[in-house]
Amino acid sequence: MKKAVALLLFILLASFAFAQQRSHTVQPKETIYGISKQYNVSQDELKRANPFLNERGLQIGDVLVIPGGAETSNADGRIKQVVTNEQPLINTDVIIPTEDANFIYIKIKPQQTIYSLTREYDITESALKSLNPQLTDGLKAGDIIRIPKKSQDQKEELTTEGMYKVQRGDTVYSLAQKFNVSTDQFYIANPSVQTEGLVVDSYVNIPKREKTTGVFQDGFIEHKVKQGETIYSITKLYKVSFSEILNLNPHLTEGLKAGMTLRIPLEDGANIIISDKIKRINDREINIGLILPFHLDATTNKPKESEIATDIFIGAKVALDSLARKGKKLNLTVLDSKNDASEIETLMTEHNFSKFDAIVGPLFASNFRSLAERLEGSGIALVSPLSNAEDLTNYENTVIATPSDEAIADAVIQKIKEEYRGQAIQILTDERHLNLAEYVSSNLQRNLRGAQISITQDANKLHQPSETVNETLSDGTVVEMEYFTPIITILVSGNNSLGQAYVNRIKTMDAENLRAYGVKFVSAYDIYNPKNKENIDALKNIDFTFGTIRIVNVYGDSERNTLNKFMDVYCLMPNEYQQIGFDIIYDLGERMNASGDVLNALNTEQTRLSTKFQYEKVGKGYVNQSVRTLRIFVADDESPDSEPIAH
Numbered sequence: 238m239k240k241a242v243a244l245l246l247f248i249l250l251a252s253f254a255f256a257q258q259r260s261h262t263v264q265p266k267e268t269i270y271g272i273s274k275q276y277n278v279s280q281d282e283l284k285r286a287n288p289f290l291n292e293r294g295l296q297i298g299d300v301l302v303i304p305g306g307a308e309t310s311n312a313d314g315r316i317k318q319v320v321t322n323e324q325p326l327i328n329t330d331v332i333i334p335t336e337d338a339n340f341i342y343i344k345i346k347p348q349q350t351i352y353s354l355t356r357e358y359d360i361t362e363s364a365l366k367s368l369n370p371q372l373t374d375g376l377k378a379g380d381i382i383r384i385p386k387k388s389q390d391q392k393e394e395l396t397t398e399g400m401y402k403v404q405r406g407d408t409v410y411s412l413a414q415k416f417n418v419s420t421d422q423f424y425i426a427n428p429s430v431q432t433e434g435l436v437v438d439s440y441v442n443i444p445k446r447e448k449t450t451g452v453f454q455d456g457f458i459e460h461k462v463k464q465g466e467t468i469y470s471i472t473k474l475y476k477v478s479f480s481e482i483l484n485l486n487p488h489l490t491e492g493l494k495a496g497m498t499l500r501i502p503l504e505d506g507a508n509i510i511i512s513d514k515i516k517r518i519n520d521r522e523i524n525i526g527l528i529l530p531f532h533l534d535a536t537t538n539k540p541k542e543s544e545i546a547t548d549i550f551i552g553a554k555v556a557l558d559s560l561a562r563k564g565k566k567l568n569l570t571v572l573d574s575k576n577d578a579s580e581i582e583t584l585m586t587e588h589n590f591s592k593f594d595a596i597v598g599p600l601f602a603s604n605f606r607s608l609a610e611r612l613e614g615s616g617i618a619l620v621s622p623l624s625n626a627e628d629l630t631n632y633e634n635t636v637i638a639t640p641s642d643e644a645i646a647d648a649v650i651q652k653i654k655e656e657y658r659g660q661a662i663q664i665l666t667d668e669r670h671l672n673l674a675e676y677v678s679s680n681l682q683r684n685l686r687g688a689q690i691s692i693t694q695d696a697n698k699l700h701q702p703s704e705t706v707n708e709t710l711s712d713g714t715v716v717e718m719e720y721f722t723p724i725i726t727i728l729v730s731g732n733n734s735l736g737q738a739y740v741n742r743i744k745t746m747d748a749e750n751l752r753a754y755g756v757k758f759v760s761a762y763d764i765y766n767p768k769n770k771e772n773i774d775a776l777k778n779i780d781f782t783f784g785t786i787r788i789v790n791v792y793g794d795s796e797r798n799t800l801n802k803f804m805d806v807y808c809l810m811p812n813e814y815q816q817i818g819f820d821i822i823y824d825l826g827e828r829m830n831a832s833g834d835v836l837n838a839l840n841t842e843q844t845r846l847s848t849k850f851q852y853e854k855v856g857k858g859y860v861n862q863s864v865r866t867l868r869i870f871v872a873d874d875e876s877p878d879s880e881p882i883a884h
Contacts, residue, residue: 260473263299264342264381276303289465300473340368340383347378358384364402367429367439385440399443403435405603408578411610416443425458428476431503434579457485458501468493475501517616518591523833524568525825527553528584528598528608530576542576545814546600549622552811552818553597555802560826567826574599578607585611593617594833595825602626609635618835620825622817625860634836635858638821638850642673642757645784646729648864649756650680652782653725656752661689661722663699665739666729670757674729677756696738699726701746721747731757737772744775755783764869765791777869784866787816787847799846811846820845 261272269290273280284290286302351372355362366372369382385402401412409430413420424431426444435441460471468489472479483489485500529546532539550571557567570593572584581604590596590611595618599605602624609632612619620636621629629635653662662681666674671694678690693699702722709715724746728739736759743753753776755762761772762783790796799819803811811819824845828838839852839859851863 260469261301261303263295263297263301267295269295272301272303278304287465287467300470302467302469340385342381342383345376345378345380345382349376349378351376354382354384360384361438363436363439367436367441368400399445400440401443403437403439403441405437407435407437408582408607408610409435411607412441412443414610418444425475457503460499460501462493462495462497462499464495466493466495471499471501477502515585515591515612515615515617517594517833519832520592521831522568522592523566523826523829524570524592524594525822526570526572526588526590526593526596526598527822528572528574528581528596529600531571531573532575533573534575539576542600548812548814549597549818551807552815552820553822555799555806555811555815556819556822556826558806559799559802559823565826565829567822567829569822574604576601576604578604581607581611590617591615594829595620595835597622597821597825600624602629605629605635606632609633616836618825620821622821630856630858630860633857636836636839636852637855637858637860638817638848640786640861640864642670643676644862645786645864646673646677646680646756648866649727649754649782649784650677650684652866653681653727653752653754654684657685657688657725658723659688660725660752662691662725662727664690664692664727664729665694665696665699665735665742666692667694667732667735669732670730673756677727677729696735696742699739699742699746701751703747721750723750723752725752725754727753728755728759729757731759733760735759736761740772740776743779744772748775748779751779753779753781755781758783758785758787762869765789773869780868780870782866782868784864786864787813787820788865788867789816789847796846816847820848820850824848824850 261276263272269280269283273283282304283301286304287299351362351365354360354376355365364385365382368385371380372382401416409420409423412435413423422444423441426442430441458475460475462471468479468482472482481502482499485502488497489499527550529549530539530542531546531550532543553569557569560567570588572588574580574584576599581599596608596612597620599608600623602621605619605621605624606629609619609629613633616634618634618636619632620638622638625637625639625641627641629637662685664674664678671692674692678692681688682690701724704720704722706718706720707715708718726739726743726746728736730736736755739755739759740761743751760766761769762776762781763769764773789800791800800810803809803815824843825835827843828841829835830838836859842849842851842863844850848861849863849865850861852859853862
């Protein structure tokens, strides 16, 4: 009975204390004296309510307990402030800072809204609210809010006050690594991340590099009370109510003491994943993970992603069968990434990644980076099947299976240099490949002095100049003769529609005075597609040359065997993504030793169904540098209507 009375008394006292307190978040340039004047309390009263001020002084971002005021509720449930001495809550004479090194400070006018602020200051709503948490309760005239300054060369978006603007691809783990803090510290400093995750363009707090007072456990946080902390400040820190803390900590009835450990409930909906460093297990099995966006939950409508993932999986299955026939058994674990970075963390908690010798995927660069960060130092090969973003080699043991566009361009540029005879060069491209086209142009300009090079995005603007001249024949007849200027045309695009427009255009040109090239492969010059006969007939008469990463030699014995397997099992010839799935899994299996190690066997050149692999060490990873240039031509002993030859 006494205990129950004591508990009730403590709750009543605590409630009364809360009712008598207000809070104030310390802003730049504020002082204890200024805050005491603002709230009409003495400096001694302020220090008694916040004992830590005596130990370390006032710091930006401190949440101060302001004694002396009371809160009551209006009829509509909204909180209103009542001040016992009838002085205004905010001293209108207080000087508000207009700016500091990183922010400008504005006082809200009656007509302003959150929407108008986002438009006026070019800031997202999420970023605005993350910098000004009070906005979750609505925007009120007279509020003071901060807006980040714009900086042309501020790439990190890190402020001296310890705030960071979330970039696309950031994860809690990567930010913790970046700023040398623990993931526990990061979550504790940013309670909203527990429920909402990281939001691009929002701002998060970067905790100081000191030992955290909180550690995550199952369903709660263990918080060690520091000197000067109060129940009120702890509830504000974790955004929980006093009653929620008391339910987990009944010993609080005896009072709050420094050094005490409190259990703090996680926010509703919190999903905190703390992953230890992964280390590959060396066992007697070879295990490969295939992580692709299958979207099996059917909650998203991304059929193209799902189709690509399924095609890669089909190719992988045929590869496993081919390896098994050679006596090499691999275990393949297929996981659905859903093209969601947060899903990667979920998968890592549900599956033992340390058993994988290699992982193929995720498909997209952002998700690939997220996983690569977690696999640093694991010894697990992480293979990117499609993405070849340059920064992926910044992570250990990454294997980039697809050569860069620049590598393809370099191979074609080399052919043009060898065959150049002073012709004008016309480049056709699209908006997506404009940078690549400029790369080709600048390289040719640098190597072919005086070359006249132009770039267009309209196939109809490819133009072969000509001149009409009257010539007299031996019998005295005067005829008009048209002479064409020799030119070079280059398609710099992987767009199939533009590729067809390109082929249609060069068909109209004088073949004897034309050299045509293609950077990247398009369906218009697929020599194995019977629908392309008219295109190929035109291209082989000009010895058309193009660069490609993948092409199947349908006349090779090994290749024909593989194609027959696809026909036997799936009744189809493999498309591009099925070829990729087959080549990558088969290549990994062939290179792996009995322990599953593949990273030490990447130095040999190998040709699979359609892809040639020749890896080179780049940064911390490995990049496939093998590009083929193929020429479509008619052999000397064949007629123009014969089957085209490419080599």
